[in-house]
Amino acid sequence: MSESAYAPMLCSKFLFLRHLSIALIGAPFHPTYDYLSLSSFFYAAPSLETFNLNVWQRYMKNVSIFADPVDLRQMQELHHHNLRSVSITGFSSAKSLVELTCHVLKSIISLECLTLEAPQSCVRCSDPGNKSGKCSPLALDILMEGHRAVMAVNKYIEPRVPSTVKLHVLEPCSCHAVDRQISCLS
Numbered sequence: 001m002s003e004s005a006y007a008p009m010l011c012s013k014f015l016f017l018r019h020l021s022i023a024l025i026g027a028p029f030h031p032t033y034d035y036l037s038l039s040s041f042f043y044a045a046p047s048l049e050t051f052n053l054n055v056w057q058r059y060m061k062n063v064s065i066f067a068d069p070v071d072l073r074q075m076q077e078l079h080h081h082n083l084r085s086v087s088i089t090g091f092s093s094a095k096s097l098v099e100l101t102c103h104v105l106k107s108i109i110s111l112e113c114l115t116l117e118a119p120q121s122c123v124r125c126s127d128p129g130n131k132s133g134k135c136s137p138l139a140l141d142i143l144m145e146g147h148r149a150v151m152a153v154n155k156y157i158e159p160r161v162p163s164t165v166k167l168h169v170l171e172p173c174s175c176h177a178v179d180r181q182i183s184c185l186s
Contacts, residue, residue, distance in 0.1 A: 014045040021052040025090075034062065034096035036073060039103050042080045049084050055097065056090030056119060064093040065152050072099050072156070075107070083108045087115040093148040098156050105160045116157070117170040118149040135173050146172035 014020075020041060035055065042048060072095075086104050091097065104111065119142050120135075138146075150171050161167045 014041075014048075016047055017045040018047055019050045019052075020045060020048055021054070023054040025054060025056050035094060035100045036075065036096045036103065039075050039100060039107075042083060042104075042108065043078055046080070047082055048080070049082055050087075051083060051085070052087045052089070054089040055092070055094075057092070062092075062094035062096055064148065065095045065098045065156060066093055066148065068095055072102055074099075075103050077107055080108045081110050084110055085113045085115075086111065087117070089117045091116040091118055091149050091153070092145055093152040098152055101157055102160055105157070105162065105165070111162075111165050113166045113168065114161070115168040115170070116149075116153055118146040118153075118172055119143075120146050120170070120172040135175050138172070143172060 022038065022041075038053065042051070086108070088097070088101065091101075101114070101116070104114065120138065150169065153169050158167065
């Protein structure tokens, strides 16, 4: 069984837009919209080459793919021929974000690079300018969501990545190891 998503579509209004960055930081969506509705930007901007999305939320307000793993919704299949690079910072296990990413992989035929960055510290121990050599502290709920995001990528995204697309997954730093006794799905 497959379910189609409703997302208001933008008409081609941004004909010459080549680079688009959207930041939805801690902002809840109206019930009619979710992350998948952002796909309308791809078709409103046919010249788009790069798309960067920052979706960091301290407390995820969206349903996790692990809480509702049944049938991923699909958008109308339209192909985009110019978009080469998509980056999602704050990638989480939100079902509609996984659906958006799957839509990107299916409909952006020119895609060369997909970067998914799980929630993590803003300062990492491996950063060149980090003199302390330690990551900034990370709350347990953010760390757990970071690991759930990586699990969502492994289960739902990686199997759909075409051989022509380079997938980069930025996981939480290894210095933020999760106790093996704590379930990542709790």
